[in-house]
Amino acid sequence: MTDATASPVGDVVDHSSGLPRVLDRKCGTCIFRPGNLMHLDPGRREEMVRAALGRGSWIVCHATLPAAGIPIGEQAICRGFWDVHARDSLGCRLAVAFGGPVFGPPPAEPAAPARPHA
Template sequence: MDNTSPPADEPATGHSARLNVGDPGLRKTRLLSRECATCIFKPGNPMHLEPGRLKQMVTEASGDAGYIICHSTLPYAGSPVPPAVCRGFANRYHTWQLQVMEQLWGFVDVEPPDPNPTPTPE
């Protein structure tokens, strides 16, 4: 990816792997159009996070990359959707990093991956 798109650490796991939420064709930052089915910000803890883990993730993201990448768009999830900013985080936290991304590149809304994709016949 070119250097006009914002690079991203993956704050959700603390790994140092660089994931990019920039769309190289549109030169915008990918942001989910809505919360995914198992968003960590939905009531009821659908991801079964340990007590205090969500707060830890928000604290790390707020001081590091400035956002959380949606877990359903991470490479390990096998999603057809490339890494994108978590809509739940973006709706709740207006970090300076997200504000800069919006001003410099803007956002392109991408649909969250289908949690129950229908298998294609072979």
């Protein structure tokens, strides 16, 4: 990150439309899938939801974060958060009111390593 004012979670705005991006489906390890696939501490997801709603915002999908190697400006709102909390979030309601969001696929999951022939 080179801009001191840039967010560490990047930017969910689709710059061609000016609307936020939301994944068109949950990523493979979405924190809203059953089973705690991201191994969050108990209550952590609920803390994240409370913080996001308190800001009138959203949770950015962890698979789209700059720390996951996704360039800043290509982040997206977590589809699990959108499905459960979009009506509770002022930012999500505004996105809908302005004609959005823009839906797109989760980042490509890494290819499985080739298996040696037996």
